[in-house]
Amino acid sequence: MxxxxxxxxxxxxxxxxxxxxxxxxxxxxxxxxxxxxxxxxxxxxxxxxxxxxxxxxxxxxxxxxxxxxxxxxxxxxxxxxxxxxxxxxxxxxxxxxxxxxxxxxxxxxxxxxxxxQPPAPLHDWQRPFLDALRDGDAPIARLARDAGVSLAHASRSFLRSHGMPPQLLRRELRCRRALALLAGDAPLAEIAARSGFADQSHLTRALRGFAGLPPARLRRQIKSVQDGAAPGMRP
Missing domain, CATH: 2.60.120.10 (Jelly Rolls)
Incomplete structure (x- = not known):
């Protein structure tokens, strides 16, 4: 190779x-x-x-x-x-x-x-908005209202700073959490719940869009890397 x-x-x-x-x-x-x-x-x-x-x-x-x-x-x-x-x-x-x-x-x-390299600055309201977006199910409009901004302003701001509007950003963050959990041995239904998905079918659809593979195949790939790869970089 x-x-x-x-x-x-x-x-x-x-x-x-x-x-x-x-x-x-x-x-x-x-x-x-x-x-x-x-x-x-x-x-x-x-x-x-x-x-x-x-x-x-x-x-x-x-x-x-x-x-x-x-x-x-x-x-x-x-x-x-x-x-x-x-x-x-x-x-x-x-x-x-x-x-x-x-x-x-x-x-x-x-x-x-x-x-x-120091991170680029964010608006003060964006960090708590992100925490609530990642960890909860509150409607985006309510999160914007709680942050003191309009829904349109929140969407424009996140599109500029994060490359996607809040709804897509929520799905991206949940898929990342699910991908990390697949490195363990938790059942897929549990991973779905812990990642914020409605059920295992919802998780499967989201990860197919995220990675092109269903959760079971992704888990096999992750386990294979864990078993056979040399230690990676830890910056």
């Missing part, structure tokens, strides 16, 4: 990519330009020297700045896939680009030398 190869992507000034999902884990290193990555993790300001580690099935949209951007990307084997998206700052851009060119096996050492 050949080691994953790095590849570059170029984006013109003012370009935008609608929210899309990557089924494989990958790392991205910004070489020049800038863009804003919006996902359920919140906005990430990506500038030269930003290293973004994405887990499998990560969904995000991108808005590119006035100079566009040039990015080097590297698909990650299962043993190096991060558990959550992580945004770091590399100590030396040229050296980091050379690591990408040599292959994923050198990434753990690069990650260990990086510093965490």
């Amino acid at each position: 050949h080691a994953p190869c790095a590849y570059q992507t170029r984006h013109a000034a003012g370009d935008a990519l609608a929210t899309h999902r990557h089924r494989t884990a990958y790392a991205a290193l910004v070489l020049d330009g800038d863009y804003l990555e919006a996902s359920a993790d919140g906005p990430a300001e990506c500038v030269p020297g930003s290293l973004i580690l994405h887990p499998r099935f990560h969904a995000h949209g991108d808005r590119f700045g006035r100079r566009g951007a040039r990015v080097i990307n590297l698909d990650l084997p299962p043993g190096l896939a991060p558990e959550t998206v992580t945004v770091l700052r590399v100590p030396a851009l040229a050296e980091a680009a050379a690591v990408f060119a040599r292959g994923a096996h050198e990434l753990p050492a690069l990650v260990a030398a990086c510093a965490a």
Whole structure:
């Protein structure tokens, strides 16, 4: 099996990519330009020297700045896939680009030398809104009212900062929770309840849309990685 190869992507000034999902884990290193990555993790300001580690099935949209951007990307084997998206700052851009060119096996050492990049700011009302969205079933309109904003304003704000409106964001967060629980041995009906889905059938439909596979097959994949993969990066 050949080691994953790095590849570059170029984006013109003012370009935008609608929210899309990557089924494989990958790392991205910004070489020049800038863009804003919006996902359920919140906005990430990506500038030269930003290293973004994405887990499998990560969904995000991108808005590119006035100079566009040039990015080097590297698909990650299962043993190096991060558990959550992580945004770091590399100590030396040229050296980091050379690591990408040599292959994923050198990434753990690069990650260990990086510093965490501060998260982009959110509006004060967004964090409690997100907590309520993730953990409860209250209607979106009520959450907006409790936050002191209109439903239209909440939808526009989350579409800009997180790449999706609140209803889709709730489903994304619940699918992520279910995916994490599939690493254990809980019955699927219990996972559905703990993740906020109405029942096991609802969970199955949501995960098919999220990952393209039903929960049982996803669990087998996760267990296979756990049993056979080398320790991954823990930034």
